Amino acid sequence: MHYSEFHAFRQKLQKTQKQLSELLGTSLKAIQSFEQGWRKVPGHIERQLLFLLTMKKKDVKKIRSCWEIQNCPPQTRQLCPAWEFKAGHLCWFINGTICQGKPQNSWNHKMKICRKSDVLSNHVNVTGSGR
Numbered sequence: 001m002h003y004s005e006f007h008a009f010r011q012k013l014q015k016t017q018k019q020l021s022e023l024l025g026t027s028l029k030a031i032q033s034f035e036q037g038w039r040k041v042p043g044h045i046e047r048q049l050l051f052l053l054t055m056k057k058k059d060v061k062k063i064r065s066c067w068e069i070q071n072c073p074p075q076t077r078q079l080c081p082a083w084e085f086k087a088g089h090l091c092w093f094i095n096g097t098i099c100q101g102k103p104q105n106s107w108n109h110k111m112k113i114c115r116k117s118d119v120l121s122n123h124v125n126v127t128g129s130g131r
C-alpha cells in the first residue's frame with residue numbers, strides 16, 4: 001500500500017492518527033511513519049484498514065458476492081474458502097482463495113490480484129498496484 005493511499009483511507013475513515021493507531025493496534029509513531037512513507041505499510045495493517053473501510057459502508061450487507069461479480073463457476077467456488085465461509089464480500093480478506101486457480105503464497109501476491117478485481121474496488125477505492 002502506497003503511503004498516499006494510507007493517508008487517504010485514514011481521511012475517509014475520519015480518524016485522527018491517534019485514533020487510527022488504536023484501531024489498528026499499532027503506535028502513533030508507526031502511523032506517522034506510514035503516512036510519510038518512512039516505513040512500508042505491513043500486510044496485516046493494510047488488511048485491517050481495508051476491512052474497516054469495507055465495514056464502514058452503510059450498505060455493507062448489500063455488497064455483491066465475488067462469485068456473482070466474477071461469474072465464478074460452481075465447481076470453482078465450492079473449492080474456495082470465500083464460499084465455504086460465506087464471505088463473498090470479503091474474499092480479498094481471506095487467504096487461500098483460488099481466483100487464479102490456486103491459492104497465492106503471500107498476502108502481497110493475493111493483493112496484486114484482488115486490487116485488480118471488481119470485488120474490492122467496488123467498495124474501496126484502491127489503486128490497481130497498491131504502490
Ligand code: SF4
Pocket residue numbers: 066067070072076077080081082083088091097098099100
Ligand atoms: S474468491 Fe473464490 S468464490 Fe470468489 S470469485 Fe474467487 S474463486 Fe470464486
